[in-house]
Amino acid sequence: MLMKKINSMITWKSERKILLGISGGIAAYKIPELVRLIKKSNFFSCDVQIILTESAKNFVAPMALETLSGHKVFTDDDFDFNIPHISLTNWADVFVIAPCTANTLAKISGGICDNLLTSAALAAKCPLVIFPAMNENMYENKFTQNNLRKLSEYGVKVVEPSRGFLACGTSGKGRMPEPHEILQEIFRALCPVKDLTGKNVLVTAGATLEYLDPVRYISNPSSGKMGAAMARSAWYRGANVKIVSQALNIDTYDFEVVKIKSALDMLEAVKENLNWADYIVKAAAVGDYRAKNFSSNKLKRENKNELTIELIQNPDIAQEAGKLKREGQILIGFAAESENISENAREKLSRKNLDYILANDILAENSGFESDFNTLRLISRDINKPEKIFSGLKEDIAFEVWDNVIV
Numbered sequence: 001m002l003m004k005k006i007n008s009m010i011t012w013k014s015e016r017k018i019l020l021g022i023s024g025g026i027a028a029y030k031i032p033e034l035v036r037l038i039k040k041s042n043f044f045s046c047d048v049q050i051i052l053t054e055s056a057k058n059f060v061a062p063m064a065l066e067t068l069s070g071h072k073v074f075t076d077d078d079f080d081f082n083i084p085h086i087s088l089t090n091w092a093d094v095f096v097i098a099p100c101t102a103n104t105l106a107k108i109s110g111g112i113c114d115n116l117l118t119s120a121a122l123a124a125k126c127p128l129v130i131f132p133a134m135n136e137n138m139y140e141n142k143f144t145q146n147n148l149r150k151l152s153e154y155g156v157k158v159v160e161p162s163r164g165f166l167a168c169g170t171s172g173k174g175r176m177p178e179p180h181e182i183l184q185e186i187f188r189a190l191c192p193v194k195d196l197t198g199k200n201v202l203v204t205a206g207a208t209l210e211y212l213d214p215v216r217y218i219s220n221p222s223s224g225k226m227g228a229a230m231a232r233s234a235w236y237r238g239a240n241v242k243i244v245s246q247a248l249n250i251d252t253y254d255f256e257v258v259k260i261k262s263a264l265d266m267l268e269a270v271k272e273n274l275n276w277a278d279y280i281v282k283a284a285a286v287g288d289y290r291a292k293n294f295s296s297n298k299l300k301r302e303n304k305n306e307l308t309i310e311l312i313q314n315p316d317i318a319q320e321a322g323k324l325k326r327e328g329q330i331l332i333g334f335a336a337e338s339e340n341i342s343e344n345a346r347e348k349l350s351r352k353n354l355d356y357i358l359a360n361d362i363l364a365e366n367s368g369f370e371s372d373f374n375t376l377r378l379i380s381r382d383i384n385k386p387e388k389i390f391s392g393l394k395e396d397i398a399f400e401v402w403d404n405v406i407v
Contacts, residue, residue: 016190018048019092019126021117022065024055026167027099027133027176031060034098034179035068041183043395044190049088050074051117053104076116085119094189095124099133099176102144108156109147127189129157131182136172159185185254188236195406197238202277203231204270204284204317206245208263212309213295220285223370226334227283229398231255234279237402242276244269245284263287263314270317274324279405282318282333285369290314322353332405335359336369342387345379356380356405378404 018038022028038046050065050073062073074084089095097104097117104118108130113119121128130151138144139161152158159182164175176182205227209217224245231243241255244266258273260266263286274280289311299307318333325331333354335345338361345359358376362369375391378401388404390397 015045015047017091017093018046018186018190019051019088019095019120019124020048021051021053021095021097021100021120022056022060023053023097023099023101023104023117024058025099025101025133025176026059028056028059030176030179031098032064032068034182035065037179037183038186039068039070042393044187046190047071049091051084051088051120053115053117074116079116085113085116085123089120089124089126092124092126094127094129094186095120096129096131096182096186096189097121098131098182100130102132102134102138102141105130105132105144105147105151109150127157128155129159129185129189131159131176131185132161132174133176134161134174136170136174139174157185157189184232188254191236191238194238196234196279196402199234199239199278200276201231201234201239201241201279201281202244202270202273203227203234203241203281204244204266204286205231206247207285208266208287208314209246209261210263210287210290210314211261211294212291213297213299215298218287218289218291218311220287221369222285224284225370225372226374226394226398227281229394230281230283230401233395233398233402234281236399237406239279242273244273263290263317267315267317267320270321271324274321275326277329279330280321280325280332282321282331284317285336286317287314316352318348318354319352325353330355330405330407332401333357336362338363342377342379345377349379349381354381358401376401 022031035048038048048069049071050069052062052073052075054076065073078084107118108121111122113122132139148158161173162175162177163173165171206224207219207222209219211217231241235241235255242258243255244258244260246261258269260269266284266286292310292312321331331354333352335348335357337344337359341359341361345357349357357379360374360376364375372393374394374397376397378388390400
């Protein structure tokens with residue numbers, strides 16, 4: 001396990017190679033944006049090469065894809081002594097087909113290789129991820145469903161299309177996911193370690209809203225970015241993920257968002273999922289206090305120069321989870337501090353029965369709430385484990401944290 005973690009730390013930031021196949025569906029118009037997102041990613045450094053079918057040329061121009069990718073786009077005209085369906089698939093870390101039409105899907109399922117794209121699919125030994133996109137009737141047809149089942153049984157990752165307005169003028173299931181959603185599936189396929197496969201991870205993220213009346217509340221500026229990064233990184237590593245948050249504006253991909261508002265709501269959500277979770281990450285900035293007496297009507301300001309509101313303390317969710325956690329369950333807390341960072345964090349670690357705590361200085365420059373960057377100190381309840389400091393993008397820090405806490 002130690003060697004596995006060392007290898008992941010060495011390789012996860014190395015350049016990843018993506019082979020992108022585009023078949024002839026209207027959704028191909030979205031692919032230039034996907035290529036742009038791949039190339040600008042600061043999570044994985046990625047290179048991308050592209051195979052374009054003849055019919056796909058009707059929906060997206062090869063020149064646009066070449067400009068964005070920085071590489072020649074391969075088509076059926078490129079079968080030559082270089083044997084591109086072999087050389088390209090040997091080069092790739094992952095092969096993605098988006099959109100994958102019903103026709104291309106049927107050919108791959110049946111082992112037919114009558115063009116460069118389907119020949120490459122048959123030759124590929126790297127992970128194959130396909131994004132079916134078509135009319136709802138075509139998608140639900142028993143032949144298509146049989147082809148999808150067959151590919152899944154063969155180990156191909158089939159990402160279900162979403163529901164929405166379709167090019168044929170109807171609305172239903174058949175839309176290709178948006179480019180930013182496809183990118184996350186690619187990242188999951190590229191992740192060099194899958195050491196959370198089969199594990200359940202529960203993450204709390206962002207601020208809570210403690211309402212005084214129907215329209216006013218007490219809160220804090222937490223964006224939930226650190227919790228979202230912890231959730232995404234766990235998902236990349238193969239975990240089943242649930243994230244508990246209020247109005248968190250993140251892409252959910254293949255994990256569930258449990259929407260809450262207040263600290264009491266979050267406590268109930270955590271309790272309901274406590275037995276399910278193998279790892280619990282308490283990254284939320286939970287409100288310490290709530291109104292003692294909630295006003296069912298809007299509080300009026302007329303003729304009031306002052307307003308006194310009595311507050312009572314909210315329950316400590318991490319501490320409640322610490323009391324209830326079972327043997328083998330890993331509880332990770334966060335501590336946002338402005339002074340005596342390590343000392344205060346260690347006190348919380350002990351008092352809340354945490355296995356790890358991540359402490360940060362909320363007054364530090366380019367760190368903490370709302371920032372994409374952070375500096376965190378990882379402290380373990382095991383006194384033999386030294387304190388570690390991680391600094392950089394929250395996405396990068398999350399991956400490194402998992403390297404150190406997975407058992």
